[in-house]
Amino acid sequence: MGKTFIIDDREIAFDGSKTVLQIARENDIYIPSLCYHPKLGPASKCRVCVVEVEGIRALQTACTLMPKEGMKVNTSSERVIDARRMVVNLLLANGNHNCLSCEVNGACELQEAAYRLGIEIPAFVVEEREERDESGVFIMRDPGKCIQCGRCIEGCNRLVVNEVLDFGYRGGHTKVICDGDLPMGQSSCVQCGECVQLCPVGALIEKKGMGKARTWETKKVRTTCPYCGVGCQLELHVKGDQIIRVTGVEDAQPNQGHLCVKGRFGYDFIYSKDRLTTPLIREKDGFREAGWDEALDLVAGKFKQIIKESGPDAIAGVSCARSINEDSYNMQKLFRGVIGTNNIDHCART
Amino acid sequence: MKKNYQERVENIIRKYPDARSAVLPVMQLIQKESGNNLSASGIDEAARTVGMSRSGIFGIATYYTMFNTRPVGAYHLQVDTCVPGFLHGADGIVKHLSEKLGIAVGETTKDGMFTLSTVQDLASCATGPVIQVNDRYFENMTVEKADKLIESLKKGKEPENDTSMNVVSECGILLNDRTKKDCRTIGFYKKNGGYRALKKALAMKPADIVNEVKEAGIRGRGGAGFPAGMKWSFLPQDDPRPVYLICNADEGEPGTFKDRQIMEFNPHLLIEGIAISAHAIQAAKSFIYIRGEFSWIADILETAIEEAKKDGCLSHTEIVVHRGGGSYVCGDETAQIESLEGKRGNPRVKPPFPANFGLYGCPTVVNNVETLSNVPYVITHGAEAYKKIGVTNNTGPKIFGVSGHVNRPGVYEYPLGTKLKVILDAAGGVKGKLKGVIVGGLSVPILTPAEANDLSLDYDSCQKAGTALGSGGIMVINDTVSIPELALRTIEFYQHESCGQCVPCREGSLVIMKKLKNLVDGRGTKEDIDLVLHLCANIRGLTLCPTGEAFSMPIQAMVAKYRPEFEALVK
């Protein structure tokens, strides 16, 4: 063992590259934190991750604390718990932290901290804050649930560099603003949703999934975005056959958790009532519904007839640049191997 | 926008290594050019000019109090109602103006002439009540004078400001003879021996200056009392990055109005101090971060810098005067650095400390005005002579600002270690019966008359007495004052000034304020008193910067020491 330090009587090795909070998490030692996010680094603002270090008078924030050889860290002394309780109680005191119908109930980091600290009812006053901002097409903002941790702002400015969000005002009036404090829908926000993905509480919510599922009812399925050629990795949060929300897969190549408006919110076309659900065969001015056998026999028959009459090169096909590789493969196999022509192309150029 | 706007903007930007640092001055310029308002188009203009986002600019505009994102009248009347103002009767002025103009606080007269606001601390403590009208102060206000002021403004004329107060300089080092008309000029300063120390210092090795200052034991006069020479010696050696010196002139601690005495009347003393210190730490660029409300003092400094430059005193360092935007927290050194970088004035997490990672990530020293003004004396007369002033470990002269219930409020330059009694006597004694005294600015625990009786005014003695010397802003409170009301005023200030970054300060100050308000309004409970104490005890030491301490300690002291007064309010 190289250098070690002690957390709650456990001797743990460290190499100097990680904070006490990171090391504690890796070792399943619970330290609540609200402003820290692995993608953004420490902010040291919520002060809920404080720990006691032997020999240091003030409590230290674990998100910024680097271990030192022989350092003794206590994550659950009475002083630590008192301080954390006060912080969480203060956050609960201001705003409207009602979990009943909150979309992130069960995945909320403030709720988790309160639960772990045994806070059943907020200890102080309850203050109503601003009303919800429902002006964004896909994102709902609830300032009453905001804890001003600043993750959304950091994400907007540092990660996706859309530079829409920032803190406005000061002190107890501090709030997250869009542009010059405009409703989100009137601002320059492009609804990429990075802020939603980073929010530790229910202050930023995907509107599409509201009221559709509790967080624990959904399973996550990884897939690839169906829009541009970047190939972003998505996590579909699915209940039954319904997508409730979409998030970017953290740490995945190439998008590292980031998405754009289309990737995050453009998913529900698959449920459209306009979907084609049955083979159609032209009849005079319109189409009539048909079974697969009839439709496929018609196509195969027509192809065979044309090959016989005019040769295979009288048939041409265009494949799809959106469907899966295996579909394109089979289509070109059909054209080359079955029909016998190289008249196969796709819109590679638009 | 006026014709030469672009040129002026470029001149502002040129002063800074990074264009973003120009954001406050650019916004100030835009606001001034747009009838004292910063509209949405002004915000867009500022964003374009310095290359920031609209929300970034709006965030700055609403962080600093001096930007009017909502329209104000032609004359914005701002009455300082913070603790010193309160002790000097500011509430009466507000009430009178409100009745006279027919508007409530926050409103504008129908003709668009006047907007009435209250404001938190203008560093005009001994000369309170004070009304700030746009960027000018009108001090020593009375109801009659306020009437005259309004009448005069209605005619488009601004009357003379009455800055009179008692000035005593026992040491004769920091305060000069302000009755002389030319007291601010370089000629006057040099006639009295000015800039000789600089000449001497420039012939010395930087390390020798650092040692001399270290030896003299100048302790930081901003409030923390940290030895200045030691601070300088923390700078990394042989580092390729530029070093910056920032002179902290953001005098904002309620009860404190000492630095402005030096800057306004003896500007060359400060400039000489900066010039010597810049040489000592090898800073090619120095900034004076002056609170935005002191705009006329900033002008005085700029004039003096021009004089000194012409005189060849500043060939080794460039001094830039940077006006703040209205924020108490920017008096904290890391917040000040952030602010100077063109951001909201949120304090940074330490470590890293500014000596290693300060302005633009470079080694930086931040020293208070009064601290730097002590340096020329040390160089001229040597550390030994300096140490003869004051007491052991607490050396040199100190300006004490006395406000509140004394007969002659004013500034008193005495050696450190002088008895409080001496200062209060010099200030003409207490008006009425003494109830308590705050000796180091609003952020230090109040002392009862018994505790204050034999107090020596130096860092160590004050600490021993359970308080702190802080900035040396002495507020005297007589028995006409309700301590719960004083506590409410106190927390109102910090709640207003909290940067909002960390939870215990932002939310804690809000909850404490609400609880104290309930008590003062007769709606409080005994549990509220206990909760206030509980919060104070837990907030102390838990916040990102010292602001949490700055309100939890004085509030705790007020409640603990005068608890019966609080309990008497519970019905």
Next chain:
Amino acid sequence: MTNSFKEFENAKLFFCIGTNMTEAHPVASYFVKRAVKKGATLIVADPRRQPLADHAKIFAQIKVGSDIAFLNGIMNVLIAEDLYDKKYVEENCEDFDSLKAMVKEYPVEKASKLSGVPVETIVEIARTMASIKPGMLCYTLGITEHTCGKNNVMSTSNLQMLLGNIGKQCGGVNPLRGQNNVQGACDMAALPAVFPGYQSVADPAVREKFMKAWKVASLPDKPGLMIPDMMAGLPTKKVRAFYIFGENLANSEPNITHVEHELSSAEFIVCNDIFPTETTRFAHVVLPAAAWCEDEGTFTSSERRVNRVRKIKEAPGMAKPNWWIFKEIAKRMGQEWQSEGAGEIWDNEISMLAPAYGGIKYSRIEQDGLQWPCPNVEHPGTEFLHRDGKFSRGKGLFKGIEWTPPAEVQDKEYPFVLSTGRRLFHYHTRTQTSRAGLDMILPEETADISPADAEKLNIANGEYIRVSSRRGSVKVRARVTEQIPGGMVWMAFHFRDGNANWLTNNVFDPETKTAEYKACAVKLEKER
């Protein structure tokens, strides 16, 4: 892309030409913007002052269709000032003289005149690119959608080879592909001259391999038709049956009137699709297909990464996976294919037949995908191509390229140049995005024009105007924006109404058959 997205964040220099990344590839643009925040230098060349330009150190507002002249001008400076990478050129490239002779004909003054970019800017770009190495060159359809598209592409490689930027991490030539699986459709050989993995149909050994694998007696050896020629063959009956899989050609191809004439004259059209579209109107048989989320499979992204897509629900009604539809047609034409499902098709056929995917198996891409070439199952995939300047053909081939103007240029009658592109809130012909709520953000097409032209023609922002070309005319709202220089109109083809393709010119690059979407001549009128 020769290189990878993960290199963006650490790149020191970007040269982005003809790529509207913040709208068309938003996530890629995040990494570029982040790199710029960390100190990278960004050079943007585009006829529009598009959003990426706000982050650029140098913005060159080139005239539509002047790319080659502009790039030749930069290379002229690099050679004249001796700033190019001589060692790299000597060791890794061929035919430098051909390039040198050609760019000599493009002194900066001439390049400046043709491209509209000031001489100083061209010089500054050349010097900047020479001083910060390596640099990543990124482009999108702004380069390819011209009658000289192929030449444009070759000019970008000329530039990067001259700078020694190919075969290096954080360098390369990086076309960002517009559609999620356009790379894959190419790789899978939905192209007329190759088998999967870019193996030539003319190569007897390759044909032999596929004949054996597919159990067929022969395979065609001459290249087939490309889309424009297929469609041109419909009215003449040279092409009697046309199979359109998931494409909305009636909206996406240039000159809609002409396209619809071709489609309506077809003898037999089959469409696989998930929605009825403007194109399925012309079909004789429409086959309902499974959509994204309704089938397992893979997409291949711009960076050559084969990523998994997964099924979460059944296709609606009778809709079926496309691979199944093709398999069923094959069966009815006498062939029984073995592979059942995408996993078998990939693992047992594609990965076996195309050497570049030999090491890519479904079991290896459960999490992050693999980048081809990936020849065997131990291979980690290839982050960037041509490592150390080793090109696939041996040495990198320079070719001097002459600038040619667009096929149709402005004249008295049609004094504006129309260029087209995509907008952030929609995708292609909106078949998907219009059914996912994005119309709420962007409900209709606009024609973007400059404030100067708006003033000249007395057109207010949001007002209806008429844009006409020799091929058609549309009524559309004007969007007056500083992004557009005088004399230019910019439109997209997301909406049927106001679709730019009523106007665009159906002329093509002679080799790649890419249409000139980026340039044609139009006139503007206030709509009364």
